[in-house]
Amino acid sequence: MPERIEAHNIRFGFGAFQLLRNVSLTVDKGEVTVVAGRSGHGKSILLEICSSVRGPESGEVLWDGVPVYGMNKARLNAQRQKAGYMFQQHGLIANMGMFANIALPLRYHSDMDESDMNRHVRSLMDECGLYNIDRLFPEALATRQLRCASLARALVMTPEMLFLDEPTCGLDPETETNIVNILRAYHERTRATMLIASTSRALIEGLGARLAVLESGQLLTGPALSQMTENDLPFLSHYTRKV
Amino acid sequence: MISPYNGISRLGKNTADTWQSAYAMIGLFYDTVVATFYLGKKRFTPLLNQIIGQLLFTGVEAFALMALIGLISGITIVMQAMANMPKIGIGEYFGNILIMAVVRELGPLFTALIIIGRSGTALAAYIGNMKVTREITALEVMAIDPVNFLVLPAFWGIVISMICLNVYYDIVALVGGIFIAHMTSAATAIPISIFMGKVLNALTWFDIVISLFKSVLFGSVVAIVSCYHGMQVKTVRDVPQACIRSVVVSMGAMIVADILITLILVMLKVYA
Numbered sequence: 001m002p003e004r005i006e007a008h009n010i011r012f013g014f015g016a017f018q019l020l021r022n023v024s025l026t027v028d029k030g031e032v033t034v035v036a037g038r039s040g041h042g043k044s045i046l047l048e049i050c051s052s053v054r055g056p057e058s059g060e061v062l063w064d065g066v067p068v069y070g071m072n073k074a075r076l077n078a079q080r081q082k083a084g085y086m087f088q089q090h091g092l093i094a095n096m097g098m099f100a101n102i103a104l105p106l107r108y109h110s111d112m113d114e115s116d117m118n119r120h121v122r123s124l125m126d127e128c129g130l131y132n133i134d135r136l137f138p139e140a141l142a143t144r145q146l147r148c149a150s151l152a153r154a155l156v157m158t159p160e161m162l163f164l165d166e167p168t169c170g171l172d173p174e175t176e177t178n179i180v181n182i183l184r185a186y187h188e189r190t191r192a193t194m195l196i197a198s199t200s201r202a203l204i205e206g207l208g209a210r211l212a213v214l215e216s217g218q219l220l221t222g223p224a225l226s227q228m229t230e231n232d233l234p235f236l237s238h239y240t241r242k243v
Numbered sequence: 244m245i246s247p248y249n250g251i252s253r254l255g256k257n258t259a260d261t262w263q264s265a266y267a268m269i270g271l272f273y274d275t276v277v278a279t280f281y282l283g284k285k286r287f288t289p290l291l292n293q294i295i296g297q298l299l300f301t302g303v304e305a306f307a308l309m310a311l312i313g314l315i316s317g318i319t320i321v322m323q324a325m326a327n328m329p330k331i332g333i334g335e336y337f338g339n340i341l342i343m344a345v346v347r348e349l350g351p352l353f354t355a356l357i358i359i360g361r362s363g364t365a366l367a368a369y370i371g372n373m374k375v376t377r378e379i380t381a382l383e384v385m386a387i388d389p390v391n392f393l394v395l396p397a398f399w400g401i402v403i404s405m406i407c408l409n410v411y412y413d414i415v416a417l418v419g420g421i422f423i424a425h426m427t428s429a430a431t432a433i434p435i436s437i438f439m440g441k442v443l444n445a446l447t448w449f450d451i452v453i454s455l456f457k458s459v460l461f462g463s464v465v466a467i468v469s470c471y472h473g474m475q476v477k478t479v480r481d482v483p484q485a486c487i488r489s490v491v492v493s494m495g496a497m498i499v500a501d502i503l504i505t506l507i508l509v510m511l512k513v514y515a
Contacts, residue, residue, distance in 0.1 A: 053384055091381030094373070095296075105385045107289045153385075165374040 003064045003082065003161050003193055004029045007050050010059035012042070019045055020056070021217035027174040032207045036199050037214035043197035044088060044165050046214060050195055051085055051163035052076065063161070069070040081109050084154035088165040092138040092153070098145075099125070099134035102153045109157065121156060126180060128152045129175075144175045151179060155186060161184075162194040168203055180206035264471070264492075271474075272467045274390045275398050282391060290396050297400020301362040302407050308361070310419075312353055315410040317420025320344055323437075325424055337438070338445030344449045345416045351457035352501065354409045355465060358401060363469040366397055367489035370473025371482040379474075389474070391409045405462030406455060413454070417442055449513070457504065461497050468493045494508040 004214060005027040019042040024190040027033045035043050048054040050061055052068045061068045063079055068128060071079065091100045091167040103121045112120065117218065125131070128148040138146060151167060155195070180203055196203065203210055212221040282290075326339060328334045370393060373379050379389050421438045472485040472492070 051384065053380055075390070077386040080384055083384070085381070085384040087377055087381060089377060091377045093378050093381070094376065104289070104387070108286060108385070108387050111285075 004193055004207065005050055005193055006060075006062040006065075007046070007162065008060045008062070010049055010061070010204060011048060012045055012054075012056050013183065014143050018050075018217055020214075022031070022059075023214070023217070025050070025212060025219055025221070027195050029193055032196070033185060033212055034196045034198050034204045034209040034218070035212050035214055036204070037211060041214050042217065043214050046219070047165050047195060047197040048164055051161075051210065052080060053241065055122075057232065059179040071138045073140075074125040076113055081105075082159055083161040083163065084157060084161075085161035086150045086154040086164045088168055088169065092146065092149060094138055097135040097137060098099040098141070101138070102130075102149060104152065105157050109120070114166070123133055124152045125149075129178060140207055144171055147171060148175070148179070150171055151182065155182075158190060158191055160190070162192050162196075164194065164196040164198070166198055169194045169201045173202075177206075179203075183207055251441060268467050268471045271390070271394065271471055273462065275394050275467070278388070278391050279399070280396050282395070286391065290392065291393075293396035293492040294400050297362075297397055299367070300402055301358060301401050302404030303406070305357055305361055306411065309354070309357060309408050310414055310415050312357065313415030314419045314423070316349060316353065317345065318423050319420075320349075320416070321420035321424040322427075323359030338441035338443070341417060341442050342445045342450050344411050345420075345448065346454050348501075349410050350413045350416070350454055351461055352497075353413050353498050354405055354458065355410070355461035358405055358462070358465050358496075359497075361488055362401060362404075363465045363489050363493050366401075366466070366469040366484045367485045370470055370483055371476035371485045372479075374474065374476045375479045375482065381434040382459070394466075394470045397470055398463065402459055405465070408460045409454060409458040444489035453508070455503075460500055460504075464496045464500065465493045468496060 005025075006018060007023065007025045010020050010023040010025075011018065023046060025035075025046070027058070035046060037043050042210065049056045049059075050222075052061070055069050066077070068076070075145070081180065092098075093104065099121060102125060103117060105115050106121065110117070125134075128151060130145060130148055130152060133141060133149075138149075140148070147167065151164075154162060154164070155237075164181075164183075168179050180243070183194070183203075184207055186192065194207070194209075196207075198204070203209070210221070212219055262268075320341065324337055328337055328340065335339075355467045370379075373393070379393070382389050382392055418439075421435065421442065426439060471488040472489040476485050477481055
């Protein structure tokens with residue numbers, strides 16, 4: 001079953017500058033939530049805290065009710081195998097070809113035999129539009145291919161939770177639509193819980209996602225966000241729909 | 244004005260930091276060795292290519308440089324020994340001196356210096372850059388332990404390369420050294436087989452074991468120190484610092500270890 005993600009009273013800053021001030025967020029099982037907001041307001045940091053990449057200064061993150069930052073290494077690694085993470089800067093291993101990069105989590109964790117693994121990775125690469133790049137290293141690829149490869153690697157273990165950091169940022173509209181379609185198809189198939197940091201309107205509308213806006217260290221969701229007007233929060237003028 | 248308090252405070256902080264680093268490096272060594280035994284076949288297979296890659300870079304690609312260093316140092320030592328030992332009446336110990344100098348001491352030392360210069364810095368920079376580009380974070384979120392994935396292949400690649408290069412250095416330095424020194428010196432009237440016989444007669448299993456033990460120890464030191472300093476990188480500005488620290492700390496640790504081994508063996512009267 002997909003996991004529920006909760007973050008309670010998260011505080012995080014750099015020295016005296018507080019980026020996140022008592023931020024709380026809940027993503028129910030099977031729900032898609034997009035955290036939007038202006039650049040530099042902490043979307044990626046919040047995503048990293050919720051996905052076990054970076055611990056908060058204070059506060060708690062729970063996956064299905066279990067505190068993530070209290071788990072021992074073995075338990076955390078077992079839980080992480082249920083999660084997929086797509087980095088804004090791709091995070092692909094520089095000295096491995098693209099096929100090996102995408103297949104890496106499977107090779108390391110699954111009991112699939114080589115032919116099944118090849119078939120699974122190949123179909124995922126085809127779905128993401130990655131052709132004839134098996135042996136190429138990341139430095140030889142364009143941004144579009146890097147982003148798609150990073151998404152393919154995040155999906156390769158069929159995770160129950162997906163954390164995506166700006167999955168469509170800087171891409172052409174066609175690739176953006178393609179990524180939205182891949183994510184929608186994946187969500188319809190698995191009902192995975194997704195937490196996405198993005199400002200893409202196409203992504204929010206395409207996935208029918210719940211919107212949360214991070215502004216000045218505060219997270220606005222639900223009724224608090226609904227009551228906001230574009231005068232209160234000019235950032236909202238970029239969205240036709242708010243929840 | 245320099246305050247004595249500041250000096251003492253800084254000395255105390257540096258000492259505490261040094262101990263903390265040493266403790267962390269011992270922990271990394273322990274984790275690497277333990278991971279080797281608990282890795283299992285399934286997880287070892289993806290690492291095999293990385294171990295082979297490390298062997299090629301550290302071992303095979305260093306063969307030419309190692310041959311050059313071995314030959315130069317071998318010729319120098321052999322020529323000095325051939326020219327001077329008979330003059331002071333210890334010509335009969337020609338083989339023993341060569342084995343002591345080349346196999347026991349210089350072989351592991353020169354090999355380790357070459358590996359520190361070539362591979363230790365490269366490894367620290369490689370891991371440091373992986374930290375900067377968040378590849379190590381990516382491994383962690385994929386539940387792949389960076390110790391298993393990065394440190395373990397580098398460790399075994401360097402240790403195995405160190406052993407092979409040490410043996411290679413010894414052979415090149417002794418055989419090449421004797422051959423070339425014989426061809427170019429006044430001692431050409433004496434057959435080369437006599438020199439080689441003296442060296443082989445002086446060589447014992449103990450010399451080979453000591454040399455190999457030092458290879459394993461120095462290789463472990465270089466690999467762990469380089470990986471540790473690479474892992475400490477936070478920003479791209481830290482990468483050159485990590486390379487410098489890996490060289491300085493590796494050399495320091497290796498020299499201390501070498502002195503300790505020699506002292507222990509002398510105290511145990513093994514070298515008597």
